Amino acid sequence: MSHSDIRPAHTPSVEPAAAARRAATMRAVVRDEYGSPDVLAVRDIPVPALGEGEVLVRVHAAGIDRGAVHILNGRPYLMRLAGFGIRRPKRPGLGSELSGVVRAVGSGVTGFAAGDEVFGVGRSTFAEYAIADATTLAPKPATATHVEAGAVPTSGTTALQAVRDHGRLQPGQRVLVIGASGGVGSFAVQIARALGGTVTGVASTAKLDFVRSLGAEQVLDYTAGDLATQAHERGGRYDLVLDIGGNRSLKTLRRLLEPRGTLVFVGGEGGDQITGGLGRQVRPTLVSRFSSQTFATFWVARPNTADLETLARLIQDGQVRSAVHRTGGLSDVADALRSLEHGQVSGKIVVTP
Ligand SMILES: NC(=O)c1ccc[n+]([C@@H]2O[C@H](COP(=O)([O-])OP(=O)(O)OC[C@H]3O[C@@H](n4cnc5c(N)ncnc54)[C@H](OP(=O)(O)O)[C@@H]3O)[C@@H](O)[C@H]2O)c1
Structure with a gap:
């Protein structure tokens, strides 16, 4: 991905090289091995590259769900065979839910543009930026904050x-x-x-x-x-x-x-x-x-734009709301996962990178 791909459309043209350098790396929660929340670290890593049909989102909020615990510790073992990596995790990042603002879109994406507020399912969302397939995103419900919307997708x-x-x-x-x-x-x-x-x-x-x-x-x-x-x-x-x-x-x-x-x-x-x-x-x-x-x-849920739009309507109609237990930054993810494992959460914890 070139630097210009990750600049928002409204970025002023002054000092574009410096702005692009800043935007080319990001803070993210990562790990090199399967294990407990102790294996997690917050590091500077490259902003992920954008592919065809994908959207780069500046993550404002990312919900923490049980799936993150399983992907963290690599159990049940069946999921390792299903593509997460047999001995080590294939992907260092963690997190699937996001709410944020579109930074750039890949080729073939028609429904979204830079600056749109979206929510949905992405990859490695406990980070400042994350990639999502356009087919697993929808416009953020107008009545919900990013924190509320970020708790919804998965x-x-x-x-x-x-x-x-x-x-x-x-x-x-x-x-x-x-x-x-x-x-x-x-x-x-x-x-x-x-x-x-x-x-x-x-x-x-x-x-x-x-x-x-x-x-x-x-x-x-x-x-x-x-x-x-x-x-x-x-x-x-x-x-x-x-x-x-x-x-x-x-x-x-x-x-x-x-x-x-x-x-x-x-x-x-x-x-x-x-x-x-x-x-x-x-x-x-x-x-x-x-x-x-x-x-x-019900082997696995299948995130898709139509269902996210249905959830957004239920939220806007006041029939459904996110129950947010607490929020925290990237450095709080390990503690949040421990709380989830110990049954100390009502509803969801949401990360605000
Ligand atoms: N099929 C799929 O696609 C899919 C998608 C998402 C999640 N899941 C799975 O669904 C499960 C729930 O996910 P989640 O994110 O909602 O987890 P969660 O937030 O940790 O919630 C777990 C719930 O289970 C309750 N619970 C714990 N022990 C129980 C027991 N012995 N009897 C009855 N209830 C008990 C907890 O109640 P208390 O907190 O009051 O103890 C809590 O309400 C996980 O196993 C997750 O992997 C499957």
């Missing part, structure tokens, strides 16, 4: 696709969101409400008020005993169960589900080191054929 897209596409929620249905206090769950509660569901959220004791504040009509405390027993005391089974947190067996989850209900496996920690939560999805796929209940497997 978590919000996952929640939307889980509720609407895999869960096929119909108005009036009863929905159980297991993991309602987390990044994905905080959006899933609100999206399910927006689509006409009656929502019960599951979280730990200290986060139940937070889940109520998102719009859940009822809450269940997973630390207070068997969920099915608690659910049956509060009105029975659910038409749709979103399994986003914990590591419950299919048998346990089926007890929460109406005979013709749908169970969507979104994620959950504590699975085996090789396949993680994905291994749990194989058996339900087979059992689903012989059951009146539907078990929807």
